Each structure stands twice: as structure tokens, then as C-alpha cells.
Amino acid sequence: SVEGSTGLIASLFNGIKVTQSTMSEVMALIDSSNTKLEYSSQELSNASKKLSESSNLQAVSLEETAAAIEEIASTIKQSSANAQKMTTHAQSVTKANEVGKNLAHQTVKSMDELSNEVNSILEAITVIDQIAFQTNILSLNAAVEAATAGEAGKGFAVVAAEVRNLATRSADAAKEIKAIVESATQKANMSKEVTDKMLQGYNALDDNINQTIGLIEEVANATKEQQNAIVQINDTVNSLDKATQENASLASNISVMAQNTQELVEQLKNAVSNTTYNELSKKRICDPALIFTANKLKSDHIVFKDNNFNNCGIGKNFTVKTHNECDLGKWINAHKNEKFAQTQAWNELLKVHEDVHAKVQKTVDLYAVGASNEEIFTYTKDVEQSATKVFALLDKLREINCENKS
The missing domain is CATH 1.10.287.950 (Methyl-accepting chemotaxis protein)
Structure with missing residues (x-):
């Protein structure tokens, strides 16, 4: 990202980061699944050989x-x-x-x-x-x-x-x-x-x-x-x-299937070896559904910020969604009893997420009263920083969730 950028430029970079994060996590998931699949296919091959031998003896x-x-x-x-x-x-x-x-x-x-x-x-x-x-x-x-x-x-x-x-x-x-x-x-x-x-x-x-x-x-x-x-x-x-x-x-x-699976594993391994991804992504891919849910929530928050900023103008007074009304807020309320919700990172997410909504509302209000660009820029920069913290905390919570499951 460009340091200090706000508005559409910041959204563009943040969107790219979300996309990169999603792709990196998907590649990490493929790599991890491929490793497990390789082991399973080998086990399946060995088991099929033993089954064949025991069947012949029987x-x-x-x-x-x-x-x-x-x-x-x-x-x-x-x-x-x-x-x-x-x-x-x-x-x-x-x-x-x-x-x-x-x-x-x-x-x-x-x-x-x-x-x-x-x-x-x-x-x-x-x-x-x-x-x-x-x-x-x-x-x-x-x-x-x-x-x-x-x-x-x-x-x-x-x-x-x-x-x-x-x-x-x-x-x-x-x-x-x-x-x-x-x-x-x-x-x-x-x-x-x-x-x-x-x-x-x-x-x-x-x-x-x-x-x-x-x-x-x-x-x-x-x-x-x-x-x-x-x-x-x-x-x-x-x-x-x-x-x-x-x-x-x-x-x-089964032996034929195992052999085909091993060939597929080898192909996937070659494909993954020709790409690069963040190794840290492996820490948060234990729940594949949560990969796409979390990154969608990130994208929704970027869209939330852009839509409200695009509607800003002198004399335009309106109320943005509260931190409980957005999709992330609904997700937070739905998962407040999870084990990872009993952590410091969760408490920080609650605070920073609420702060994002408050600062977006403050930015809308400043536009409405015709405040100076410098004052508005101060708040929009804080919004971008808080949003980045929200994204990082979502990743941290997924890492904690995977640690709890391991």
C-alpha cells in the first residue's frame, strides 16, 4: 500500500491486499491439502496392496x-x-x-x-x-x-x-x-x-x-x-x-485410483512449486469456509467505507450503519461464544471495529458541515489505519482458531 493514502486509492490497495491474502491462503490450503492427499494416496495404495495380497491368500x-x-x-x-x-x-x-x-x-x-x-x-x-x-x-x-x-x-x-x-x-x-x-x-x-x-x-x-x-x-x-x-x-x-x-x-x-491420485498430487505439487505465497497463510487455513468468509467481510468493509465516502458532500447529513448492523458486526455477534472470542485479539477487534464506524460517521459529518480537507483527511487516514487493524485482527483470530483445533 501507499503510506498515508486514503479514499479510492487506499481502497484499491486494500482490495488488492485482500485478493492477495485470499489467493495466498487458497494456495496454502491447496499445498497443505495436497500434502495430506499425497500421504493419504500413499496409504491408500499400500492398503490396496495389502488388501489385494490378503484377498489372494484368503x-x-x-x-x-x-x-x-x-x-x-x-x-x-x-x-x-x-x-x-x-x-x-x-x-x-x-x-x-x-x-x-x-x-x-x-x-x-x-x-x-x-x-x-x-x-x-x-x-x-x-x-x-x-x-x-x-x-x-x-x-x-x-x-x-x-x-x-x-x-x-x-x-x-x-x-x-x-x-x-x-x-x-x-x-x-x-x-x-x-x-x-x-x-x-x-x-x-x-x-x-x-x-x-x-x-x-x-x-x-x-x-x-x-x-x-x-x-x-x-x-x-x-x-x-x-x-x-x-x-x-x-x-x-x-x-x-x-x-x-x-x-x-x-x-x-483402488490401486488404480491411488495411482491416479498420486499422479494428480504430483501435478498439483509442480503447480504449487511454480507459485509463491505467504508461508504465514498456513497458520489460518484450518477452516476453509472461514477463509472466504473473513476475506469477504474485509471486502464488504472496503465497500462500506467507499459507498459512504462517495455519498459525502456539503449539506448531506446521513447516518451510516452502526458496528452491529454491518456484515462484520453480525458475524461478530454470531461467534461471540466461540473459544477464539475469549481472547485479547477479539476484544481489540470489537474496539477497533466500532472505532471504524465512528470515524466513518465523523468523516460524513465533517463533509456535511464543509470542514477543511486537512481535518477530513485526518479522519479518513484514521479510518484506513483502523480498517487495516481490523483486517489484521481477523487474520489473528483465525490463527488462534487453528491453534485451538490443532
Whole structure:
């Protein structure tokens, strides 16, 4: 700026300074954002590489898992088929066991019938033995009578002897038959005992078969549940595999985006390196919206001063906007509870801003009463100085705001 300038010339220089400040802060914001973007793009690139690598590893693991699940599913399916065969075999064994039990029952029944028949034979043999005994006695009596008869009884004696021989042979045969029958009876009883034990064995076998069938059914049900679970797991693994492939594709796309971003960062870096800006601007760019708000308020104050000065003239009495009515005043009232409003710089801004409005009003009044140019110039110079202080304090408050946020 030109030292001591006022009016339109001062406004021109102040406008240029506001524009330069805005451009400098925008360039600082671009530079700062570009640095962050460079770091973020590098992080994004690294992350995409890691995601791609982990996705590939996960894809391999999922393929191995899918193969293992397929093998398990095949084994479970075979186990289910074997369980079904075992059930069929067990049912066949049950039927064979029932047939065996029925045959054993029939054997016991036959043995009982045989025992009854043998008892009948024994009774008949007893009768035969008794008859032979009595026949033998009668033959002896006949022989005695024949001997008593002498010659007349010789023939009868021969017959009596033959009868006695037959009786003896009959008694001997009866004894042999009785011995055979008793042996057969003993063996029949032993067979019956064996058959009874067979029945007990069949009954025990029947219980074991039923328990085995129950276990086989449990195994079959468990195998079926495992089959269903394996199907669900297989579906889940397929879904994960699909998601992994999508992640791998996404990682590839992100990698391309990161590379493009890095190229853009490099272009911006080259553009910024070919320009210059005030390094102090970096201290007040944490709030991008406030960059344009603050510089607009500065421009509005220049326009406020110019409009009022342009309307000045002898006899022209009017009242300018107060420090609460202008846009800066409204902004001050809206932000009075902010942390940066609790500082010395804020208090100075309130005082200097109010002073600007008071001095503009004083300048208008001096023009109206036809005061000398020297007196008017004194106040217009004070207005320019106060306005410059307002602009500097706005920058200071933005620096304080950024310090509070860091």
C-alpha cells in the first residue's frame, strides 16, 4: 500500500491486499491439502496392496477349505449310505433271528413231543418186561407139571422150555430197548437244554440287534444333520470366495485410483512449486469456509467505507450503519461464544471495529458541515489505519482458531 493514502486509492490497495491474502491462503490450503492427499494416496495404495495380497491368500485358503469340505461331504455321504446299508443288514439279521427263534421253539416242542413218545415206549417196555416175567414163571410151572406127568409130559416140557427161552429173550430185548430209550431220553433232555439256551441267546441277540439298529439310526440322523451343516458351510464358503474375489477386484480398482491420485498430487505439487505465497497463510487455513468468509467481510468493509465516502458532500447529513448492523458486526455477534472470542485479539477487534464506524460517521459529518480537507483527511487516514487493524485482527483470530483445533 501507499503510506498515508486514503479514499479510492487506499481502497484499491486494500482490495488488492485482500485478493492477495485470499489467493495466498487458497494456495496454502491447496499445498497443505495436497500434502495430506499425497500421504493419504500413499496409504491408500499400500492398503490396496495389502488388501489385494490378503484377498489372494484368503482366496487360496478358501479354495483349500472348499476342497476339504467337498472331501468331508463325500465322506459323510458315504457314511450315510453305509449307515443305510447297515440298517438294512440289521433288519435282515433281525428277520433271520426271528426265524431261528421260531425254529428253536419248534425244536423244543418236538423235543417235548419226543419225550412224551419215549415215556410211552418206556411204559410199553415195562408192560413187555412184566409179561416176559410172568411168562417165564408160567413156563417154569409148566415144566414142573410136565416133569410130574412123566413120559406124557415130555412134549409139553419141550414147549415149556421154548416158552421160557422166548420169555428170557423178550426180557433181555426189553432191557436193551429200555437202555436205548433211556439214553435217547437223556440226549433229548440235553438237546432241550441246548435249545433253551439257544432261545436265550436268540433273545439276547434280538436285544443287541435292536440296540444296534437304534445306534445305526442315531448315526444316520447325525450324518444327515452333518450333511445339511456341510451344505450350509459350503454355501458360506462359496459366498466368502465370491466376496474375496470382489475384494480382490476392488483392491485392484483402488490401486488404480491411488495411482491416479498420486499422479494428480504430483501435478498439483509442480503447480504449487511454480507459485509463491505467504508461508504465514498456513497458520489460518484450518477452516476453509472461514477463509472466504473473513476475506469477504474485509471486502464488504472496503465497500462500506467507499459507498459512504462517495455519498459525502456539503449539506448531506446521513447516518451510516452502526458496528452491529454491518456484515462484520453480525458475524461478530454470531461467534461471540466461540473459544477464539475469549481472547485479547477479539476484544481489540470489537474496539477497533466500532472505532471504524465512528470515524466513518465523523468523516460524513465533517463533509456535511464543509470542514477543511486537512481535518477530513485526518479522519479518513484514521479510518484506513483502523480498517487495516481490523483486517489484521481477523487474520489473528483465525490463527488462534487453528491453534485451538490443532
